[in-house]
Amino acid sequence: MAPSLDDGSCLFNFAVREGNGVKGMVDLGLSKVPEPYIQPPKERIDKQKATRHEQEPIDLSRLNGPDHDQVVKEIVTAAETLGFFQLVNHGVPVDLLESLKDAAHNFFGQPSAKKAVYRKEVSPSPLVKYGTSFVPEKEKALEWKDYISLVYTNDAEALEQWPEECREVALEYLKTSMNMVRKLVEVLMGNLGVQLDDSKLDALVGMKMVNMNFYPTCPNPDLTVGVGRHSDMGTLTILLQDGIGGLYVKVTEETDDIGKKGEWVEIPPLPGALVINVGDTLQILSNGKYKSAEHRVRTTSTKSRVSIPIFTTPKPSEKIAPLPQLVEKDGVARYRELVFGDYMKNFFGNAHDGKKSLDFAQINSA
Ligand SMILES: O=C(O)CCC(=O)C(=O)O
Numbered sequence: 242m243a244p245s246l247d248d249g250s251c252l253f254n255f256a257v258r259e260g261n262g263v264k265g266m267v268d269l270g271l272s273k274v275p276e277p278y279i280q281p282p283k284e285r286i287d288k289q290k291a292t293r294h295e296q297e298p299i300d301l302s303r304l305n306g307p308d309h310d311q312v313v314k315e316i317v318t319a320a321e322t323l324g325f326f327q328l329v330n331h332g333v334p335v336d337l338l339e340s341l342k343d344a345a346h347n348f349f350g351q352p353s354a355k356k357a358v359y360r361k362e363v364s365p366s367p368l369v370k371y372g373t374s375f376v377p378e379k380e381k382a383l384e385w386k387d388y389i390s391l392v393y394t395n396d397a398e399a400l401e402q403w404p405e406e407c408r409e410v411a412l413e414y415l416k417t418s419m420n421m422v423r424k425l426v427e428v429l430m431g432n433l434g435v436q437l438d439d440s441k442l443d444a445l446v447g448m449k450m451v452n453m454n455f456y457p458t459c460p461n462p463d464l465t466v467g468v469g470r471h472s473d474m475g476t477l478t479i480l481l482q483d484g485i486g487g488l489y490v491k492v493t494e495e496t497d498d499i500g501k502k503g504e505w506v507e508i509p510p511l512p513g514a515l516v517i518n519v520g521d522t523l524q525i526l527s528n529g530k531y532k533s534a535e536h537r538v539r540t541t542s543t544k545s546r547v548s549i550p551i552f553t554t555p556k557p558s559e560k561i562a563p564l565p566q567l568v569e570k571d572g573v574a575r576y577r578e579l580v581f582g583d584y585m586k587n588f589f590g591n592a593h594d595g596k597k598s599l600d601f602a603q604i605n606s607a
């Protein structure tokens with residue numbers, strides 16, 4: 242029997258507990274946004290108010306030539322200000338990016354029953370989790386998004402356990418991205434005086450996860466969010482977005498070319514480009530020099546949107562803390578040492594709330 246979408250608990254069961262997601266709800270035919278998805282006015286996204294971040298993408302291939310210093314400067318400046326930048330000539334084949342978007346549409350286009358087998362309560366694999374919104378049990382208003390999350394351990398397990406509709410492309414994406422991740426981490430850590438070797442790289446990006454996000458069409462995008470305001474918890478996030486747009490980042494540093502502090506700027510879709518953003522871990526390690534970016538996603542009424550982030554993070558057992566040489570230079574440690582697994586638990590235990598996730602690492606809130 243079709244559920245009544247006017248009844249909040251019935252809808253919660255249908256979308257969240259039974260794994261039909263926002264997609265399942267939209268497929269029933271919706272003329273208005275159900276009440277549990279209506280955001281309070283301060284969280285709604287006013288498309289008219291945001292400007293586009295028009296900055297040229299950074300050409301990563303120039304890192305290996307006479308423009309090396311200039312490219313380093315561009316990467317470092319972006320990490321210190323907006324915490325977001327776009328990359329071209331990043332080494333990930335452009336046709337792979339197209340295949341990834343197709344794979345995401347194929348996966349989410351399946352009947353709910355095929356996806357719901359990966360709900361966290363029943364998933365046959367600890368590496369695979371399908372869900373909707375972020376932490377539905379804790380949220381005042383639900384996010385208009387379904388997702389699947391794929392943790393990487395090794396190639397064999399990925400090819401065995403990740404869903405067959407997307408396993409090969411997702412693995413290829415992850416593997417072809419790592420060269421770029423290494424270069425970026427090398428540049429960012431090098432600028433802090435840290436020479437990167439394999440063990441340092443592993444401490445920073447020892448865990449990797451590919452997500453596929455699916456944002457179905459929404460009858461009233463002005464009332465909902467695809468993802469609420471948040472920063473990512475890890476080191477760097479690599480994000481592939483499709484051509485629809487709707488990713489916004491909050492300006493934290495007053496800069497002439499980006500905008501005023503507190504304003505939201507849109508990261509426009511650029512064909513062939515990947516979006517990179519700084520996560521909380523890098524903010525902690527750099528004692529606040531690099532900024533994890535607060536960002537959010539709008540929904541649209543015309544076409545469903547997909548995005549495919551790779552989250553690179555330390556392993557759960559890894560200890561993270563501001564680098565001693567920075568603490569010495571700054572005369573203060575702005576964050577405490579913590580075990581990354583504890584940071585993750587706190588992150589996934591709370592609804593999105595801007596950069597509040599970082600309070601867990603704040604020196605006086607321990
Ligand atoms: O869909 C997007 O553009 C961003 C998604 C995002 O912020 C996330 O998955 O953490």
Ligand SMILES: [Fe+2]
Nearest residue numbers: 471472473536
């Ligand atoms: Fe994010």
